[in-house]
Amino acid sequence: MRASGKKRGRKIAPPAIAARLNARVTLEAQADGSIAACFDGYSAGLGKFSAEAIDRAQGLRTGLPFDRFASSSRNADEEIALLVRRLAQRGLLEYRLEDRSGEKDRVVIEPQVADYWPQTPELGSAETIVLSRFAYLRRRGNDMILESPRAGASFKICDSKVASAIAALAAPQKISRLRRQAGFPGLELLGLLVDSKILFKVGGGDGRRASEGDENLVLWDFHDLLFHTHSTEGRQANPLGGLYPYADVIAPPPAVRPHLPGKKIDLDPVSATTAEANSPYVKLISERHSTRDFDDQQPITLAELAHFLKRTARVQSHWTSKLDLDGNGPDVAFTTRPYPGAGSAYELELYLAVANCEGLERGFYHYDADRHALVPIAAGAQELELWFQGAEYAMDVAAPPQILITIAARFNRISWKYSSIAYALILKDVGVLTEMLYMMATDMGLGGCAIGTSNIDLFAKMTGIDFHIEGPVGQFALGRGAKPA
Numbered sequence: 002m003r004a005s006g007k008k009r010g011r012k013i014a015p016p017a018i019a020a021r022l023n024a025r026v027t028l029e030a031q032a033d034g035s036i037a038a039c040f041d042g043y044s045a046g047l048g049k050f051s052a053e054a055i056d057r058a059q060g061l062r063t064g065l066p067f068d069r070f071a072s073s074s075r076n077a078d079e080e081i082a083l084l085v086r087r088l089a090q091r092g093l094l095e096y097r098l099e100d101r102s103g104e105k106d107r108v109v110i111e112p113q114v115a116d117y118w119p120q121t122p123e124l125g126s127a128e129t130i131v132l133s134r135f136a137y138l139r140r141r142g143n144d145m146i147l148e149s150p151r152a153g154a155s156f157k158i159c160d161s162k163v164a165s166a167i168a169a170l171a172a173p174q175k176i177s178r179l180r181r182q183a184g185f186p187g188l189e190l191l192g193l194l195v196d197s198k199i200l201f202k203v204g205g206g207d208g209r210r211a212s213e214g215d216e217n218l219v220l221w222d223f224h225d226l227l228f229h230t231h232s233t234e235g236r237q238a239n240p241l242g243g244l245y246p247y248a249d250v251i252a253p254p255p256a257v258r259p260h261l262p263g264k265k266i267d268l269d270p271v272s273a274t275t276a277e278a279n280s281p282y283v284k285l286i287s288e289r290h291s292t293r294d295f296d297d298q299q300p301i302t303l304a305e306l307a308h309f310l311k312r313t314a315r316v317q318s319h320w321t322s323k324l325d326l327d328g329n330g331p332d333v334a335f336t337t338r339p340y341p342g343a344g345s346a347y348e349l350e351l352y353l354a355v356a357n358c359e360g361l362e363r364g365f366y367h368y369d370a371d372r373h374a375l376v377p378i379a380a381g382a383q384e385l386e387l388w389f390q391g392a393e394y395a396m397d398v399a400a401p402p403q404i405l406i407t408i409a410a411r412f413n414r415i416s417w418k419y420s421s422i423a424y425a426l427i428l429k430d431v432g433v434l435t436e437m438l439y440m441m442a443t444d445m446g447l448g449g450c451a452i453g454t455s456n457i458d459l460f461a462k463m464t465g466i467d468f469h470i471e472g473p474v475g476q477f478a479l480g481r482g483a484k485p486a
């Protein structure tokens with residue numbers, strides 16, 4: 002018996018997901034059976050494998066379907082499954098869904114987070130799905146890419162029919178209805194997109210902003226969440242940092258703006274008197290500089306750290322104000338702190354990774370600015386090491402700073418009030434606080450250096466806080482500077 006409405010011969014086997022080596026990766030096998038992945042001048046050991054597994058691993062160049070090795074108990078299949086896992090952990094794989102001919106890619110999944118693994122949650126006929134408001138399609142070279150700042154992977158859409166089926170999901174659609182439509186993209190792809198939060202299941206809601214995720218997610222504007230994930234490390238695989246990508250095609254922009262043609266008013270003759278020029282603050286400004294090497298024989302002390310934090314970040318007082326929304330608004334709590342902050346929101350929190358501080362154990366801490374106290378966080382030793390390594394890499398030094406201060410934002414504190422400008426305000430606040438940290442370090446005879454990148458995914462793992470709730474937006478290395486050689 003055939004189900005009514007289904008035409009004979011239309012039902013085809015679902016396309017299998019295949020694991021494939023990322024285009025810049027090659028596998029090299031040694032005579033002793035060990036395999037290494039080679040990419041960008043690096044080589045990563047993947048362990049020893051049998052001759053049969055090494056032979057089958059060649060299939061990873063074009064793609065090995067999961068169903069051929071994932072649930073098999075054959076030795077060589079188990080070995081391939083292990084090899085695939087190891088490659089995936091290092092971000093060296095992509096995954097393809099092939100077209101009906103089995104020859105062309107229909108969709109290619111490009112992992113963006115370190116531990117991405119394709120999952121296909123079940124979708125029942127009675128369930129309704131819709132596109133996330135954070136999802137978008139864009140052109141990249143000659144490709145069409147489906148992405149979302151919430152997704153652990155980007156989806157390269159190689160078949161325009163798939164793009165059109167996805168576009169139709171702008172409005173909630175029931176699975177049973179979708180399955181009957183001509184361009185149905187298949188449950189497997191839809192499952193992968195649900196797993197990546199590019200689609201979501203509509204429960205009781207209408208699929209709009211309030212039905213997707215928790216309150217903290219509701220408060221994010223689309224462009225702000227995209228900016229956050231794409232201007233930090235951890236949730237994207239794009240090249241990042243000082244890479245000079247256009248140095249060979251565009252000349253370096255000038256250090257100083259070419260002057261305007263108008264007649265200048267010379268300020269030198271009217272500038273400050275000697276007394277003003279020698280004020281303590283002017284002296285401090287002229288002494289400030291970045292310090293990247295620290296004196297680990299004489300590390301910063303706990304007492305110095307306490308003074309530093311008190312004068313830069315401590316909550317000084319509390320106050321409340323009634324929000325005037327037609328006389329009906331809630332009471333909103335505020336604090337005062339040593340530095341200015343947009344809307345008096347004071348959304349920035351300080352987290353301290355301590356490598357070398359006299360009187361304080363190595364570890365990860367939150368600075369409780371209200372109680373002026375440090376609260377330990379049970380981050381793993383390996384994660385802490387990676388955290389320090391990120392700072393060493395950013396400062397191009399061989400040792401960690403004595404204290405690595407991470408400035409994290411409680412995003413909802415700002416976005417509850419501000420539309421469109423929330424994330425921009427947070428970054429401006431980071432600039433203000435960073436200057437404060439520089440000046441205080443200088444005043445205390447300590448050294449410091451701002452750091453421009455941090456890994457938001459690693460921070461989420463260390464704190465257990467979701468990346469969209471609270472996350473790093475700045476960093477500052479602090480310690481007693483090494484004496485010049």
Ligand SMILES: Cc1cc2nc3c(=O)[nH]c(=O)nc-3n(C[C@H](O)[C@H](O)[C@H](O)COP(=O)(O)O)c2cc1C
Binds near residue numbers: 289293450
């Ligand atoms: C927002 C910001 C990000 C920075 N990021 C880095 C960084 O990642 N690595 C680094 O070594 N220095 C970093 N710096 C420090 C600058 O390189 C430094 O301020 C600049 O070279 C001027 O030198 P000075 O601070 O000694 O006057 C950063 C500074 C700022 C303000």
